[in-house]
Every structure is written in C-alpha cells, then in structure tokens.
Amino acid sequence: MTSPVSKTLLDNRWDDARAAGMSEPELLLYRSNLLGSDKRITNFGGGNTSAKVVEKDPLSGEDVTVLWVKGSGGDVGSMKLDGFATLYQSKLDALQGIYRGLEFEDEMVGYLPHCTFNLNPRAASIDTPLHAYVPYRHVDHMHPDAVIAIAATPNSKELTKLIYGDEIGWLPWKRPGFELGLWLSKFARENPKAKGVVLESHGLFTWADTAKDCYELTLAIINKAIAWFDKETVGKAPFGGAVASALDPEKRRAVAAALMPEIRGRIGKTESKVGHFDDQDAVLEFVNAAELKPLAALGTSCPDHFLRTKIRPLVLDYDPARDNLDEVIAGLDAAIEAYRADYAAYYERCKRANSPAMRDPNAVVYLVPGVGMITFARDKATARISGEFYVNAINVMRGASSVSTYVGLPEQEAFDIEYWLLEEAKLQRMPKPKSLAGRIAFITGGAGGIGSATAVRYLQEGAVVVLADIDQGSLDARVEELGKRFGKDNVRGVIANVTSEAQTIEAFRKTLVEYGGLDILVSNAGISSAAPFEDTTLEVWDRNISILATGYFLVSREAYRILKKQKLGGAIVFIASKNGLAASAGASAYGAAKAAEIHLARCLALEGAPFGIRVNTINPDAVLRGSKIWQGEWRSQRAQSNRIGEDDLEEFYRKRSLLQRSVFPEDIAEAAYFLASDLSAKSTGNIINVDAGNAVSFTR
Incomplete structure (x- = not known):
C-alpha cells in the first residue's frame, strides 16, 4: 500500500547550473516556482516564501536589508518577480514597538504599506509578519498534505515530536497575523537548533540561510513525513474501507452530465455558476468509503482549504449499485435546502457584532459515491482550484x-477566517463581474471566422466557451490560440457533425461534464452552394437541408432541453443569412435551408418564452474574411455569377450595400453578444440584419 498522502517521495529538482549567476531575488523566485509546481507541497495560491536581501537604498545609497515576500493574492508556482512585496526590514522591526496586542492585530496590516521599499506597488499580505521576524534569511511556509495530516490530529504535538525529534517544533493553532509572527520569532530564537515548526491545523514553516538549503530542507521535512506514513499505514484500509464501487469512466461521466445542470439550476439563480468534475483515484477512494459522511461533516482543517471549499461539502445519496439517479435528482431540492439551512445556522452561531452579511449559502463541493466530485464557483478556474483544494483535504483526512x-x-475559528474583515475588504476590492461572467456558451462552426470571433467576444465578457466543429485541425488550433489569450480553463473544443444526432448529443454531454450546464447556444455551422435551379442535384439539396436545417434543429433541440431543465432561462442565437429573406438566383438550396432556419427560430421563440429561453436570429451578408464557406467553390461561383474576379468580391459587396461598408466576423460577433447578453433581455423572435444595408432583406 502506498502512502495515504503521496504516491512517491518528492524529487529534488534544484539545478545548480540553472541557479548559477542568479541574484538573491531570482533564487527566491526559482525556489518558489519549484515548490509551487507540486500540489502535494502547497495548493494553488497557498503558502508563501521569503528572503531577506541586502540592497541599496534608493534615497541614501546605503546598504539596507529588504524583505522579499510573496505578495497578497499570489501563487508561488506561477508568480514572477513582480509578485513579491518588498519591505524595509528595519521598518518592519519598528512595527513591534507600536503593536497594541492581539485584540488590535488586524490594524497592523494598515501599517505594512508604510514599510514599502522602492515604491513597489505589490501589496504585502497578512502573512508578512510570519516571515519578517524569523531570524533567518530564507523562510518557506507550505501546506503539504503529509504535514497537515499530522497537524490535523488531536495528538499532533506528540506526532511531530515522534517523527522529527527536536529538528522541527510545534505551535498550537493561531490565525495568521502579527501575533503568530511574534510566536514564530520567539520559538526560533528560543530553539536555535530547530529548522522549522509545524503549525497545528495549518501547515509547515522551515528556514535556512540560503535559498537552496531552504528548498532542500522543505523537501526533506515533507519526505520524512511521507516515509513515516508509508511505514505506519501498511495494510490499513483508508477511510474504513470501501462500501461502494466506482462506476466505469463513461458511466461516471454520464451521471455527472445528468447531475451537474440539475445542481447548477438550483444554485445559480442569483449568480451564474460554472462547474468542474473530478473522478481521480483519490476522490473515488474517498467517496466510496465507509467513513465518507462522518469525515466530510467534520470539515477541512487548513484555512486555505475551507476558504475555497466552504467548511464542509454536500454528500449526495447516490447508490452506484442501484443507480438511483432519478431519486437523487428528485431529492436535490431538499438536500440543497438542508445544506443552506445548516450553513445559515453556522453563520448565526458564530457571527460577531461586526461580521459581514452572510454570503452565498450554497455548497461548493458535491461528493457522489461511485462517481466523483463536482465543484461549482463563479468561474471555471475557481471551480477547478476548489476541487484541487478539496483533494488536498482528502489527502489530509486520509493520513490523519x-x-x-x-x-x-473548530467551527468558530473557521468562521472567523471565512468572515475575517480583512478578507471581506479584499472581496470588496475585487472588480465588478463582467457581463457574461459565469455563462456557458456553445458555438457550432466554432473554428470558422464568425464562430471564433463570437467566441472571442464572449470570452472578453467573462463567459466560458465550447467550440464545436467538424474540422479537427482547425478546431485544435483555435482552442489553443484562445486558451493562450483567455486561459485554458475557459475554452474547450468538441468534434461534432451537427447532422448526426448521436454526435450532437455527445458534444453537449461533454459540455455538461466540462462546465456543468449551458446558457448560450450560437448555431453557426454552415456550408454554401450555388447552381441554377435546374442544375441543383438532390445531393446538393439534401446536403444544404441536412446541415443548415436539420443540423440547426438537432443542436437547438439539445440546447433547449438543457436550458429547460436548468430553469435559468438562456439565449439561442441562429446565424442565418440575408438569403433566408431575400431570394437569390442560383442559390435555391442554400436560400431555402436558411429560410427554414429563420422560421425554426421563430417557432422555438414561441415555445421557449415561458421558460425565459430567448431565440433570435442574425442575418449576415457577404462576410468574406475568415469564413470557410468563402474559401471553396462558393467564392468562385459568386464571382462568376456577378461577372467579376474573385479578388474583387469584397469591394463589390461593399459597394452594393446601402451603407457602402464591408461586413466582418467581428460585426456578427457583436450582434451575437448583444443577443446573448442581458442588454437584449426583452427580445425574442427577432431578426438582426448585419449586412451594411440591403433593401431586399428588410424585415418590414
């Protein structure tokens, strides 16, 4: 049996050749990134590192000691040099003289900006005193699963002594802040042989006089805990042993796809949520275990864990042996309401006179036996990271x-951190959510010009986007490109032939597993063809109808089903064509199919209105740039039909329009944004022509 907190010991990844010639701040960054690259050492955004560096004072030119420490809100694994706050050590030392005691420690955060070195704009975090007063040049504060597993036991002091002897000390729980900084300073000075300290229910501090020594010490201390757990847990079944069996991977995803929009619909009425699904081995071991419910009810231990996951998860009563999914869905209202009531009672028991108002009482983490873990948050990255934090908590519970x-x-301690006035102030400083924050969009023809431009517009406004396309190469390239621009969490790609019912259903199932629901459909996949009516073959006719009419039907039907199930409303946008309103010689199959799209949208608008599902149509014309349909025969056919060269098409269409302007994919995307956003909340069954003006396609 492997360690309950880690499968392998941590590798020393320090490269002397790479570190050679680095400055002290660069060595600090190198060490920080190495530590943060492994979630067994610390979770995203958790922990912090520091170095006391001698620098020239920009005013006096004299050598001064400067504390470089991870700034507020940073992540040690991905930060750059500008992620560190820099403060005069002498001024930090002077703060001890004005400290008025534990009751007033929060006010000390307000003094930290007065200690700033060299006008550094990076805000110092509340953990700054935890580094400033330790009498060593380099300090690591990590949240390793193996060490927190020791710290989260009633006999953590004795276990720390048993494992580390006098090498590592122990301190009781204390909320991070100025007082804990003084505790650490006192411990380090009174125990000069100690190399660090375990903080009860919190994590690990280690210190040394060089960056490399500090890094290697941190690894060694964690590895000692891992090795100890390996020895002590041989033959022991974690969490009391399994009482349920995991479903096969496809069935797990099918259950998740069914559950996630049901949950999202119940918790997303006041704030849109995005979901994340995780069925890794560590999660399945926990959700299938005998002690799942009692352990989950105890809540997490490390402050960083429950700030992301709330104090405890919601366990759903799914039985993989009976596959009672319908029962679970039928009982969701009661289960979610019970969780809210429990959270409200926790708030009432623990609130203080100056506590902020109660926040969202819905669970973040949902545990499903046989299936895995579902997390919901205001964006995908937060939902994913919340899940990662709960995996850390699972590892801690397993070890402990x-x-x-x-x-x-303890509940009151958890509350005092969750509703800490300093944390509330940080929340209040956060920027206002963008207009599509928390919305989930599905775009067919997503790798083409209009589809990708629409994706960009939605991503700019905070949505997450699934691009569906039949062209694997173009789809992969577009997903990679948009992922680099807007973050990999926010873009997914699915292969889908919209004429296939099975592929369409599967594409939406993947969307539900990836993001947990749906808010916006842009039906945009298309082709084009041109031929005199008598030369139009049945094959050409069927292909147009299959993709442009049947395809739109299949895609919108599946989206409609999801939107109706969620009960959150939604927006469906059809990208049709001027040809759907205005007859065009030589394009009968294309025009008829586009007309079918427009009328289908009207019918769907009628049926969707009672459920808040809005359906509107955009009619573009002559969008040449970036469009796949203009890259093939359609371009030459249109040029021949108008007796002009292919290179003259864009200018020809520009001059033909009433406004004498060209139409670009970004123009269609702007209309698609309007129709998907709350700006058009009172519009359904409408048509917007984005064609620079064409009298024959006026809708009135």
Missing part, C-alpha cells in the same frame, strides 16, 4: 485518520 483521529478546525 490512518494514524490517529482526524480533527477539523
């Missing part, structure tokens, strides 16, 4: 319960 008894953070 294997060698002792797992202990969560």
Whole structure:
C-alpha cells in the first residue's frame, strides 16, 4: 500500500547550473516556482516564501536589508518577480514597538504599506509578519498534505515530536497575523537548533540561510513525513474501507452530465455558476468509503482549504449499485435546502457584532459515491482550484485518520477566517463581474471566422466557451490560440457533425461534464452552394437541408432541453443569412435551408418564452474574411455569377450595400453578444440584419 498522502517521495529538482549567476531575488523566485509546481507541497495560491536581501537604498545609497515576500493574492508556482512585496526590514522591526496586542492585530496590516521599499506597488499580505521576524534569511511556509495530516490530529504535538525529534517544533493553532509572527520569532530564537515548526491545523514553516538549503530542507521535512506514513499505514484500509464501487469512466461521466445542470439550476439563480468534475483515484477512494459522511461533516482543517471549499461539502445519496439517479435528482431540492439551512445556522452561531452579511449559502463541493466530485464557483478556474483544494483535504483526512483521529478546525475559528474583515475588504476590492461572467456558451462552426470571433467576444465578457466543429485541425488550433489569450480553463473544443444526432448529443454531454450546464447556444455551422435551379442535384439539396436545417434543429433541440431543465432561462442565437429573406438566383438550396432556419427560430421563440429561453436570429451578408464557406467553390461561383474576379468580391459587396461598408466576423460577433447578453433581455423572435444595408432583406 502506498502512502495515504503521496504516491512517491518528492524529487529534488534544484539545478545548480540553472541557479548559477542568479541574484538573491531570482533564487527566491526559482525556489518558489519549484515548490509551487507540486500540489502535494502547497495548493494553488497557498503558502508563501521569503528572503531577506541586502540592497541599496534608493534615497541614501546605503546598504539596507529588504524583505522579499510573496505578495497578497499570489501563487508561488506561477508568480514572477513582480509578485513579491518588498519591505524595509528595519521598518518592519519598528512595527513591534507600536503593536497594541492581539485584540488590535488586524490594524497592523494598515501599517505594512508604510514599510514599502522602492515604491513597489505589490501589496504585502497578512502573512508578512510570519516571515519578517524569523531570524533567518530564507523562510518557506507550505501546506503539504503529509504535514497537515499530522497537524490535523488531536495528538499532533506528540506526532511531530515522534517523527522529527527536536529538528522541527510545534505551535498550537493561531490565525495568521502579527501575533503568530511574534510566536514564530520567539520559538526560533528560543530553539536555535530547530529548522522549522509545524503549525497545528495549518501547515509547515522551515528556514535556512540560503535559498537552496531552504528548498532542500522543505523537501526533506515533507519526505520524512511521507516515509513515516508509508511505514505506519501498511495494510490499513483508508477511510474504513470501501462500501461502494466506482462506476466505469463513461458511466461516471454520464451521471455527472445528468447531475451537474440539475445542481447548477438550483444554485445559480442569483449568480451564474460554472462547474468542474473530478473522478481521480483519490476522490473515488474517498467517496466510496465507509467513513465518507462522518469525515466530510467534520470539515477541512487548513484555512486555505475551507476558504475555497466552504467548511464542509454536500454528500449526495447516490447508490452506484442501484443507480438511483432519478431519486437523487428528485431529492436535490431538499438536500440543497438542508445544506443552506445548516450553513445559515453556522453563520448565526458564530457571527460577531461586526461580521459581514452572510454570503452565498450554497455548497461548493458535491461528493457522489461511485462517481466523483463536482465543484461549482463563479468561474471555471475557481471551480477547478476548489476541487484541487478539496483533494488536498482528502489527502489530509486520509493520513490523519490512518494514524490517529482526524480533527477539523473548530467551527468558530473557521468562521472567523471565512468572515475575517480583512478578507471581506479584499472581496470588496475585487472588480465588478463582467457581463457574461459565469455563462456557458456553445458555438457550432466554432473554428470558422464568425464562430471564433463570437467566441472571442464572449470570452472578453467573462463567459466560458465550447467550440464545436467538424474540422479537427482547425478546431485544435483555435482552442489553443484562445486558451493562450483567455486561459485554458475557459475554452474547450468538441468534434461534432451537427447532422448526426448521436454526435450532437455527445458534444453537449461533454459540455455538461466540462462546465456543468449551458446558457448560450450560437448555431453557426454552415456550408454554401450555388447552381441554377435546374442544375441543383438532390445531393446538393439534401446536403444544404441536412446541415443548415436539420443540423440547426438537432443542436437547438439539445440546447433547449438543457436550458429547460436548468430553469435559468438562456439565449439561442441562429446565424442565418440575408438569403433566408431575400431570394437569390442560383442559390435555391442554400436560400431555402436558411429560410427554414429563420422560421425554426421563430417557432422555438414561441415555445421557449415561458421558460425565459430567448431565440433570435442574425442575418449576415457577404462576410468574406475568415469564413470557410468563402474559401471553396462558393467564392468562385459568386464571382462568376456577378461577372467579376474573385479578388474583387469584397469591394463589390461593399459597394452594393446601402451603407457602402464591408461586413466582418467581428460585426456578427457583436450582434451575437448583444443577443446573448442581458442588454437584449426583452427580445425574442427577432431578426438582426448585419449586412451594411440591403433593401431586399428588410424585415418590414
């Protein structure tokens, strides 16, 4: 049996050749990125690192000691040099003289900007005193699963002594802040042989006098805990052993796809949520275990864990042996309401006179036996990271319960951190959510000009986007491009032939597993063809109808089903064509299919209105740039039909329009944004022509 907190020991990844010639700040960054690259050492945004560096004072030119420490809100694994706050050590030392005691420690955060070195705009975090007063040049504060598993037991002090002897000390729980900084300073000075300290229910501090020594010490201390757990847990079944069996991967995803929009619809009425699904081995081991419910009810221990995951998850009563999915869905209202009531009671029990108002009472983490873990948050990255944090919590619970008894953070302490006025101030400083924040969009023809331009517009406004296309190469390239621009969490690609019912259903199923629901459909996949009516073959006719009419039907039907199930409303946007309103010689199959799209949208608008599902149509014309349909025969056919050269088409269409302007994919995307956003909340069954003006396609 492997360690309950890690499958392998941590590797030393320090490269002397790479580190050679680095400055002290660069060595600090190198060490920080190495530590943050492994979630067993610390979770995203968790922990911090520091170095005390001698620098020239820009005013006096004298050598001064400067504390470089991870700034507020940073992540040690991905930060750059500008992620560190820099503060005069002498001024930090002077703060001890004005400290008025534990009751007033929060006010000390307000003094930190006065200690800033060299006008650095990076804000110092509340953890700054935890580094400033330790009498060593380099300090690491990490949240390793293996060490927190020790710290989250009732006998953590004794276990720390057993494992580390006098090499690592122990301190009782204390909320991060100025007082804990003084505690650490006192411990380090009174125990000069100690190389660090375990903080009860929190994490690990280590210190040394060089960056490399500090990094290697941190790894060694964590590895010692991992090795100890390996020895102590041989033959022990974690979490009391399994009482349920995991479903096969496809069935797990099918259950997740069914559950996630049902949950999202119930928790997303006041704020749109995006979901994440995780069925890794560590999660399945926990959700299938005998002790799942009692351990989950205890809540998490490390402050970073429950800030992301709330104090405890919601366990759903799914039985993989019976596959009682319908029962679980039928009971969701009661289960979610019970969780909200429990959270409200927790708030009432623990609130103080100056506590902020109660926040969203819905669960973040949902555990499903046999299936895995579902997390919901206001954006995909936060949902994913919340899940990662709960995996850390699972690892901690596994370790602690294997060698002792797992202990969560006391409820009042958990509340005081969750509703800490300093955390509330940080939340209040966050920018206002963008107009499509938390919305999930599905775009067919997503790799083409109009589809990708629409994706860009939605991503700019905070949505997550699924691009569906039949061209694997173009789709992969576009997903990679948009992922680099807007973050990989926010873009997915699915291969889908919209004429296939099975492929269409599967594409939406993948969307539900990836993001948990749907808010916007842009039906845009298309082809074009031109031929005199008598030369139009049945094959050409069927192909146009199959893609442009049947395809739009299949895609919108599946989206409609999801939107109706969620009960959150939604927006469906059809990208039709001027040809759907205005007859065009030599394009009968194309025009008839586009007319079918327009009328289908009207019918769907009628049926969707009672459920808040809005359906509107955009009619572009002559969008040449970036369009796949203008890259083939359609371009030459249109040029021949108008007796002009292919290179003259764009200018020809520009001059033909009433406004004498060219139409670009971004123009269609702007209309698609309007029709998907709350700006058009009172519009359905409408047509917007984006064609620079064409009298024959006026709708009135």
